[in-house]
Amino acid sequence: MPSTPVSFSSKLPRVGTTIFTVMSSLAKEHEALNLSQGFPEFEAPEKLRKLLSKHAKSGYHQYIPMAGLLTLRNHVAASLEKHGTSYDPEEEITITAGATQAIFTAVMALIKDQDEVIVFTPAYDCYTPAIELAGGSPVHVQLKGDNYEVDWDEVRKVVNRKTKMILINSPHNPTGSCLSASDIEELEKIVDGTDIIVLSDEVYEHMVFDREKHHSCASRSVLAQQSLIVGSFGKTYHVTGWKIGYIAGPGAIMAEFRKVHQYNVFCVNGPAQFALASYMESCPEHPQELSAFYQQKRDLFLHELDGSRFSFHPTQGTYFQLLNFSTITDKPDTDVAVAWTKKPGIASIPVSVFYHQPIHNHVLRFCFAKHDETLVKAAQILKTL
Numbered sequence: 407m408p409s410t411p412v413s414f415s416s417k418l419p420r421v422g423t424t425i426f427t428v429m430s431s432l433a434k435e436h437e438a439l440n441l442s443q444g445f446p447e448f449e450a451p452e453k454l455r456k457l458l459s460k461h462a463k464s465g466y467h468q469y470i471p472m473a474g475l476l477t478l479r480n481h482v483a484a485s486l487e488k489h490g491t492s493y494d495p496e497e498e499i500t501i502t503a504g505a506t507q508a509i510f511t512a513v514m515a516l517i518k519d520q521d522e523v524i525v526f527t528p529a530y531d532c533y534t535p536a537i538e539l540a541g542g543s544p545v546h547v548q549l550k551g552d553n554y555e556v557d558w559d560e561v562r563k564v565v566n567r568k569t570k571m572i573l574i575n576s577p578h579n580p581t582g583s584c585l586s587a588s589d590i591e592e593l594e595k596i597v598d599g600t601d602i603i604v605l606s607d608e609v610y611e612h613m614v615f616d617r618e619k620h621h622s623c624a625s626r627s628v629l630a631q632q633s634l635i636v637g638s639f640g641k642t643y644h645v646t647g648w649k650i651g652y653i654a655g656p657g658a659i660m661a662e663f664r665k666v667h668q669y670n671v672f673c674v675n676g677p678a679q680f681a682l683a684s685y686m687e688s689c690p691e692h693p694q695e696l697s698a699f700y701q702q703k704r705d706l707f708l709h710e711l712d713g714s715r716f717s718f719h720p721t722q723g724t725y726f727q728l729l730n731f732s733t734i735t736d737k738p739d740t741d742v743a744v745a746w747t748k749k750p751g752i753a754s755i756p757v758s759v760f761y762h763q764p765i766h767n768h769v770l771r772f773c774f775a776k777h778d779e780t781l782v783k784a785a786q787i788l789k790t791l
């Protein structure tokens with residue numbers, strides 16, 4: 407088509423195609439092993455696929471309730487209960503089109519012009535554009551040290567009367583770091599007595615390693631009253647393409663969320679919600695098995711990397727492992743990621759893209775949600791560097 411005669415100014419002038427799409431297409435073009443984008447290489451559970459097919463064949467295909475299938479919301483409430491907070495499935499839980507829509511809608515519903523939102527960098531890429539589209543200002547606080555920890559004193563320094571939200575993510579993409587019980591306590595102290603809402607992206611809640619546990623914002627009573635917890639069935643049930651997630655939080659905040667949700671999507675894919683609800687009913691053990699499942703993959707990958715020139719700290723959670731390549735080359739990670747995708751043929755994500763300002767830290771992110779053979783092969787390739 408000839409170029410459009412219409413002139414307009416972009417609402418997101420600094421945003422291009424996401425790095426995940428860019429690296430995945432490059433990997434395809436060069437037939438590289440793709441450890442870049444965060445999705446499982448293996449199939450979703452057969453039983454879950456059969457349930458989807460059953461509900462697609464003989465199920466209900468019309469709009470379902472705006473807040474989501476109640477049986478699915480009941481399962482979410484039961485799962486959150488273990489953190490010590492009870493959520494009313496009717497009023498306090500909404501099923502969304504993935505965690506992405508939950509985050510976007512929450513920011514749109516709650517952030518106005520001039521409001522400040524604290525975001526920790528490196529940060530998952532959908533946070534800042536949502537804040538900017540809502541007219542808010544992201545205030546970036548950098549995670550510190552080899553384990554990418556939060557410096558709460560720094561957070562205290564940037565909190566002011568314009569601060570309306572703190573956006574946290576634990577387990578954390580891209581670094582795999584996890585907030586500890588004392589981090590969550592510090593966060594609670596900061597927001598207690600303020601009107602700050604915490605938007606807590608907990609999509610990797612079931613992937614925490616080395617016998618540690620996930621510390622949710624739902625685990626502290628004061629914090630829970632000011633938090634929205636976001637989850638993703640895509641991550642937990644190996645169905646990232648289904649794009650189904652949830653958000654849970656106090657009724658008054660959820661009512662505000664739903665005002666936007668109803669005009670944003672109204673409701674989410676019905677047959678997939680029926681399938682997930684039936685699967686959660688019949689396989690309640692699935693989420694509890696995820697940490698061991700992914701820890702075996704992390705350990706295999708790292709064991710196979712023994713003798714390589716990369717340095718690393720075993721990731722604490724998620725299905726991402728960071729590898730530092732500073733002993734191999736001083737080139738920028740963006741160039742290195744592209745070069746290594748072409749030759750020797752392994753795709754990763756450069757971690758600098760998760761920062762709001764240029765950073766030269768020689769770190770690449772590798773997704774280990776792959777077959778064991780793929781991880782062994784990936785390590786063999788990486789050892790040639």
Ligand SMILES: Cc1ncc(COP(=O)(O)O)c(C=O)c1O
Nearest residue numbers: 504505506530579609638640651
């Ligand atoms: C930290 C984080 N939040 C949210 C999402 C989006 O989840 P969903 O696919 O359910 O929208 C992802 C996906 O990679 C993620 O890594």
